[in-house]
């Protein structure tokens with residue numbers, strides 16, 4: 001399933017709550033010290049659940065995404081802000097040159113997207129478009145407790161995948177590497193993995209299984225249909241044994257974390 005396929009149901013399946021999205025938007029403004037007239041670029045803007053809250057208090061927002069259908073969902077929720085020019089949506093590949101002039105952007109934001117891009121390119125483009133008098137890289141992600149159904153399912157899925165000779169991609173490592181690369185070039189952490197929103201969820205083992213069945217690959221890696229089937233069949237048996245039923249609902253809490261780096265200021 002590509003992001004184009006996921007677009008109509010993305011918010012329902014993977015979205016954060018409205019309150020959480022608003023809190024994340026406010027935290028980005030606060031932590032990146034955004035002011036009227038500042039420009040912010042989001043790479044991998046998606047359906048704009050968070051992005052719509054970034055274009056406020058006179059900050060102009062540019063959202064770039066590879067998926068036209070994700071951007072269409074975004075466009076539907078912000079007609080007035082697009083008309084006024086507060087929000088511009090651009091279809092493009094974040095692994096190409098970003099369509100923004102050198103030295104103009106106050107903040108680059110990526111939410112649940114940095115692991116989908118080439119790290120050195122992100123670093124190069126961030127530095128190129130950043131304002132010379134100071135800019136911010138803001139990286140957001142959803143984190144789950146170590147002990148919850150989805151974390152357990154994810155660990156077991158990765159263990160089974162590893163037994164098939166495939167090591168899953170580690171987005172935490174990729175985020176930390178990108179931050180480190182900016183820090184050694186003179187950046188400084190404004191905050192690291194700061195929790196800025198939480199919300200209640202109910203999770204079942206079946207939800208995890210279904211979401212992996214629908215996606216291409218597993219754990220961010222391409223895998224053959226045979227390996228995928230083998231891993232998910234074993235996982236299903238493991239989950240049935242552990243939870244008694246694949247549809248057993250367990251309450252949990254999701255968190256949204258921000259890491260912010262300031263760089264370029266003299």
Ligand SMILES: C[S@@+](CC[C@H](N)C(=O)[O-])C[C@H]1O[C@@H](n2cnc3c(N)ncnc32)[C@H](O)[C@@H]1O
Pocket residue numbers: 003004043044045046047048049050064065066067070092093094095110111112113116117
């Ligand atoms: C998991 S979604 C996150 C969407 C949004 N940032 C959020 O947190 O709700 C990842 C987004 O990155 C986009 N994406 C994936 N690869 C991309 C690329 N090479 N260039 C630009 N966008 C990309 C996808 O189309 C998708 O909208």
